[in-house]
Amino acid sequence: MVQAIVFLPLLGAILAGIISLVGAHARCPSGDTVEHHDDAHGDAHASAAHDDHGHDDHGHDDHHVSEPPAAGSRAAELITTGLLFVSAALSWFTLVQVGFMHQDASIQILPWITSGDLQVFWALRVDTLTAVMLVVVNTVSSLVHLYSIGYMDEDPYRPRFFGYLSLFTFAMLMLVTADNLVQLFFGWEGVGLASYLLIGFWYQKPSANAAAIKAFVVNRVGDFGFALGIFAIFMLIGSTDFETIFRAAPGLTGKTINFFGWQADALTLTCCLLFMGAMGKSAQFLLHTWLPDAMEGPTPVSALIHAATMVTAGVFMVARLSPLFDLSPTAQAVVMFFGATTAFFAATVGLVQNDIKRIIAYSTCSQLGYMFVAMGAGAYSVGMFHLFTHAFFKALLFLGSGSVIYAMHHEQDIRNMGGLWRKIPYTFAVMCVGTLALTGFPLFAGYFSKDAIIESAYAAHNPFATYAYLLTVGAAGLTSFYSWRLIFKTFFGEPHDQEHYEAAHESPMWMLVPIGVLAAGSILAGFPFKELFASPHGVEEFFRDSVKMNPHILEDMEHMPGWLVPLPTVMMVIGLFIAYMFYIRRPYLPVELANQQPMLYQFLLNKWYFDELYELIFVRPAKWIGYQLWKKGDGFIIDGFGPDGVSARVLDVTRNVVKLQTGYLYHYAFAMLIGVAGLITWFMFGLGGQ
Numbered sequence: 167m168v169q170a171i172v173f174l175p176l177l178g179a180i181l182a183g184i185i186s187l188v189g190a191h192a193r194c195p196s197g198d199t200v201e202h203h204d205d206a207h208g209d210a211h212a213s214a215a216h217d218d219h220g221h222d223d224h225g226h227d228d229h230h231v232s233e234p235p236a237a238g239s240r241a242a243e244l245i246t247t248g249l250l251f252v253s254a255a256l257s258w259f260t261l262v263q264v265g266f267m268h269q270d271a272s273i274q275i276l277p278w279i280t281s282g283d284l285q286v287f288w289a290l291r292v293d294t295l296t297a298v299m300l301v302v303v304n305t306v307s308s309l310v311h312l313y314s315i316g317y318m319d320e321d322p323y324r325p326r327f328f329g330y331l332s333l334f335t336f337a338m339l340m341l342v343t344a345d346n347l348v349q350l351f352f353g354w355e356g357v358g359l360a361s362y363l364l365i366g367f368w369y370q371k372p373s374a375n376a377a378a379i380k381a382f383v384v385n386r387v388g389d390f391g392f393a394l395g396i397f398a399i400f401m402l403i404g405s406t407d408f409e410t411i412f413r414a415a416p417g418l419t420g421k422t423i424n425f426f427g428w429q430a431d432a433l434t435l436t437c438c439l440l441f442m443g444a445m446g447k448s449a450q451f452l453l454h455t456w457l458p459d460a461m462e463g464p465t466p467v468s469a470l471i472h473a474a475t476m477v478t479a480g481v482f483m484v485a486r487l488s489p490l491f492d493l494s495p496t497a498q499a500v501v502m503f504f505g506a507t508t509a510f511f512a513a514t515v516g517l518v519q520n521d522i523k524r525i526i527a528y529s530t531c532s533q534l535g536y537m538f539v540a541m542g543a544g545a546y547s548v549g550m551f552h553l554f555t556h557a558f559f560k561a562l563l564f565l566g567s568g569s570v571i572y573a574m575h576h577e578q579d580i581r582n583m584g585g586l587w588r589k590i591p592y593t594f595a596v597m598c599v600g601t602l603a604l605t606g607f608p609l610f611a612g613y614f615s616k617d618a619i620i621e622s623a624y625a626a627h628n629p630f631a632t633y634a635y636l637l638t639v640g641a642a643g644l645t646s647f648y649s650w651r652l653i654f655k656t657f658f659g660e661p662h663d664q665e666h667y668e669a670a671h672e673s674p675m676w677m678l679v680p681i682g683v684l685a686a687g688s689i690l691a692g693f694p695f696k697e698l699f700a701s702p703h704g705v706e707e708f709f710r711d712s713v714k715m716n717p718h719i720l721e722d723m724e725h726m727p728g729w730l731v732p733l734p735t736v737m738m739v740i741g742l743f744i745a746y747m748f749y750i751r752r753p754y755l756p757v758e759l760a761n762q763q764p765m766l767y768q769f770l771l772n773k774w775y776f777d778e779l780y781e782l783i784f785v786r787p788a789k790w791i792g793y794q795l796w797k798k799g800d801g802f803i804i805d806g807f808g809p810d811g812v813s814a815r816v817l818d819v820t821r822n823v824v825k826l827q828t829g830y831l832y833h834y835a836f837a838m839l840i841g842v843a844g845l846i847t848w849f850m851f852g853l854g855g856q
Contacts, residue, residue: 167256168273168290171300172343174253175307176336178246182329185238189325242325243315246332250308253335257300264297265698265708272345279348283404289345291408293712298550299342299482302557305687306474307335309680313565314466316676317572327367331470334360338475342482347396347406350483354392354447357476358385364471365463377462384456388446395439398423402432412489412714419493437490437497441504444480448534451508455776457531461523465568468523472530473561481537481553485546489714492544499629502542506623506634509535511774513644517651518760518770521578522567525652529604530560532641533616539634540619543626544716545723547709548618551699555611558687559603565681566597570656572677573670580655587657589670592678594657596685601653603688605646605738611692616642617734618700618723624730625722642734646741654749 263269271292279286311331318324337360341353358381366378400406402421403414421432444450449457457477461468471477484491484501491497512531519525533556540549571578573590587594603610606617620642623634661667672678697704702720709715748755760767772778805811826837 167260168271168292168343169275171253171256171260171304172290172336172339174249175246175304175332175339178249179329179332179336182242182246182325182332185242186323186325186329189238239322239324242328243311246328247308247311247315250304250311250332250335254301254304254308257297257304260292261294261297261301264292265294268710270294270710270712284400284406286346286348286406288349290343291345292343294709295482295485295550295712296342298554299478300339302478302554303335303338303342303474306557306561306684307331307338307470309561309683310466310470310474310565313469313568313677313680314464316674317466317568318464319674319676323367327364327464330360330363330367331466334364334470334475338479341479345408347399347408347411350486351393351396354443354479354483355389357479358382358389358447361385361460361471361476364467365460367463367467371462374462377456377459380459381456384453385446388443388453390442391439392443392446395436395443398432398436398439402436408486415489415493431494431496433490433494434496437487437494438500440487440490441484441497441501444483444538445504446480447483448477448480448538449508449531450480450504450535450538451511452504454508454512454531455773455780458524458527458773461521461527465523465564465571468527469561469564469568472527472564473557477530477534478553478557481534481541481549484538484541485550485713488541488546491541492714492716495628498542498544500542501538502623502626502628502630502634505535505538505540505542506630506637507535508532509539509641510637510644511535513641513648515770515773516648517644518767519648520581522570522580522583522652522656523564523578525580525648526560526563526567529563529645529649532645533560533604535641536616536619536638539638540622542628542634543622543631543719545619545622545626545719546713546715547699547705548615548622548720550713551695552612552615552619554695554699555603555615555688555691558684558691559600559610559612562596562600562681562684562688563604565677565684566593566600569593569673569677569681570597572673574667575669580652582662583656584659585657585661585667586670589667590672592672593681596681597653597657599685599688601649603692605649605741606642606734607738608735609689609693611688611690613735614692614696614700617731618696620734621723621726621731622719624726625719626716639733639737643737643741646738647745650742650745651749654745658750659753 264271271290273290273292275288275290277286278288311328314328314331318327321327334357337353337356339353340356341350344350344353362378362382365381366374368374369378396406399411402418402423403411405411405414415433418433422429423432423435424430425435446453457472460471463471491501509532512528512535516525516528516532519528533552537549537552537556540546540552569590570583570586570593573586573593574583577583599610603612606613620635620638623631623638625631626634628634698708699705700720700723702724705715705720769775
């Protein structure tokens with residue numbers, strides 16, 4: 167059954183890929199290259215590229231008349247979506263089997279790498295941690311597939327899009343079912359590749375290409391550290407198999423590694439290197455810059471990346487390797503510091519953004535920070551609880567924003583919206599559900615998981631525990647403010663774009679059904695699962711050996727001072743109240759505040775100037791070095807004094823020799839005379855000297 171869960175999305179991706187190739191061939195039967203029609207596609211979309219995300223997000227434009235959909239588009243959609251729904255249903259069944267009936271399994275598929283001491287089997291590890299991730303990945307992915315049928319309804323390259331979506335899902339499933347670090351790394355790089363393909367799906371847009379490359383390059387920075395961490399584990403233990411690593415881990419306590427002359431603690435260094443990979447993949451502070459730009463892809467891609475795949479991979483990896491992290495308090499402190507900093511930093515940036523998808527993207531960044539705070543506290547199950555609930559309400563918010571964009575004819579700036587609750591009441595209702603869950607409103611899913619994380623930060627015995635507690639509580643208030651700001655500016659007030667407002671209407675059923683299901687999940691994923699994820703007895707019974715919990719953290723959370731427990735909810739109410747005053751009661755206040763504090767406003771609007779800073783520190787020097795090596799090193803020195811230089815001198819000589827061949831007889835006679843005179847002179851002086 168687990169094999170079916172993992173490989174059905176791969177089957178869907180292969181079939182969609184075949185359909186896409188057949189469709190491309192059908193467009194170019196004369197054997198013309200595929201690039202020919204893609205260029206036409208780019209020209210067709212040029213008319214739509216009039217704003218930041220100017221692609222025809224949902225196919226309302228007439229230009230598609232000139233470019234019909236690829237043959238078999240509907241078949242590709244239905245095949246990939248159907249297989250994902252089967253996989254999702256089996257995933258829920260597996261969660262019941264593994265979580266409640268304790269039927270853990272390790273299924274060996276085939277030997278993979280045999281090289282000296284390195285023995286790697288392709289195997290599927292199924293425990294509770296895996297089962298939770300299978301449910302999250304396949305449930306969200308199946309609903310995203312269904313939603314995409316409506317959202318991409320007139321894009322001519324739908325088979326390719328659905329193939330990429332299913333490939334993305336398969337790579338994530340490979341990651342979460344990995345039984346060893348090499349297989350996990352395969353899935354890790356697989357989601358990186360798929361994200362590159364999906365973010366840059368509309369590759370005719372320079373901004374989409376730039377965003378895809380940025381995501382790929384920034385992730386390579388983190389993945390370099392991750393690879394070093396895997397090498398370090400193999401060097402220390404001689405295996406990449408999880409069971410072997412976990413058994414040997416306690417024996418590494420006190421061991422050191424020579425790291426550039428520094429005798430570093432082996433476990434701490436290894437865990438920090440592994441966490442570096444998580445920082446890239448899960449967009450933590452310093453390696454976060456790719457995440458907001460990932461909005462250049464179609465909206466369903468944003469939902470999949472931000473809710474179920476890619477960004478959750480780092481959180482899962484830390485939970486999977488919890489037996490290692492639990493033995494290194496220093497590494498846990500590093501995880502908590504970066505998690506808390508990210509939670510607060512991303513929330514501050516989200517306050518002033520105007521692109522509807524970008525606001526939700528920074529919200530994802532912030533919520534991932536919360537998850538890492540729980541990991542740093544040793545409350546791994548609590549971090550996984552937030553990952554589980556967050557998947558539902560974040561997918562809902564992204565797909566709901568896609569429904570708004572659909573209604574507003576690919577307008578994404580919330581300043582150009584307003585009054586939409588009358589036009590799209592269903593989308594408004596589900597977006598409110600998602601916002602209530604995200605902000606931690608009582609009885610919604612986020613309330614149970616986010617509050618548990620804040621409590622774990624308070625209860626943790628970690629050098630950064632107080633720092634993390636204060637920042638996560640502060641971020642709760644900021645999250646509430648920017649989330650309700652989005653709702654108030656989008657759905658309330660007077661319409662700012664009358665033409666688009668008049669034409670606005672609800673999305674097709676393909677899109678409304680998935681967001682309805684996710685709205686239900688945003689409520690039901692909380693309270694029913696609280697015992698399993700956040701109570702001492704429930705976690706021990708449900709997760710068992712799949713995560714190595716700090717033994718006292720859950721009990722300590724229950725003994726938190728009573729007056730501190732409602733603090734996150736109070737912050738949420740304060741954020742809601744300020745947003746209401748700013749955007750409903752007195753809408754002139756935000757403009758006045760921005761004018762009074764221009765430096766702070768620009769600082770937040772420009773995302774703390776990280777992109778500009780990285781441009782100055784890394785990008786420009788790298789470009790300068792590359793240019794110098796190209797022009798001076800390669801062009802002037804190597805080519806100038808090497809093959810190009812030698813050939814140029816030969817040509818110079820031959821050109822000058824050729825000038826002697828004039829064709830005039832008296833020139834040749836004159837040359838012969840000079841030669842004869844020279845010979846006579848040489849003989850006279852040469853022989854005379856003897």
